[in-house]
Amino acid sequence: MKGTIFSIEEFAINDGPGIRTTFFLKGCPLRCEWCHNPEGLSPKPQLMKKKDETVISGTEIEAKELADKLLRYERIFKLNKGGVTFTGGEPLMQADFLLEVLGLIRPQIHCAIETSGYASKLYLGKCL
Numbered sequence: 001m002k003g004t005i006f007s008i009e010e011f012a013i014n015d016g017p018g019i020r021t022t023f024f025l026k027g028c029p030l031r032c033e034w035c036h037n038p039e040g041l042s043p044k045p046q047l048m049k050k051k052d053e054t055v056i057s058g059t060e061i062e063a064k065e066l067a068d069k070l071l072r073y074e075r076i077f078k079l080n081k082g083g084v085t086f087t088g089g090e091p092l093m094q095a096d097f098l099l100e101v102l103g104l105i106r107p108q109i110h111c112a113i114e115t116s117g118y119a120s121k122l123y124l125g126k127c128l
Helices: 063-071 074-079 091-105 121-127
Strands: 002-012 020-025 046-050 053-057 059-062 083-088 110-113
Touching (some): 002 063, 059 063, 083 091, 091 110
Antiparallel strands (some): 002 020
């Protein structure tokens, strides 16, 4: 299964315990006036204007490919009591992809999800 990520922040320290890698997943059903990541609203890759250039916001990746990359850093995450955080947009908009990745990396890697909670109870229960 493929998911769409629009940004990756390595060495994040504010998105959970320890030093983390934070993945920003595309797609959000909400349209908050204070949205910090408007490039994450659309669920699909898109062209966006930033200052004087046009950039592509969003890259598709297979769940297994992402999990394999993360598992290579398992030891580093454990040494600094860190892990991986999935945020967005709204990461539960890609719940099937997220669940597949989580199933491949847990319990070896600590995982966190930053969510508005705006999702089906079915997905909320599976992610917790």
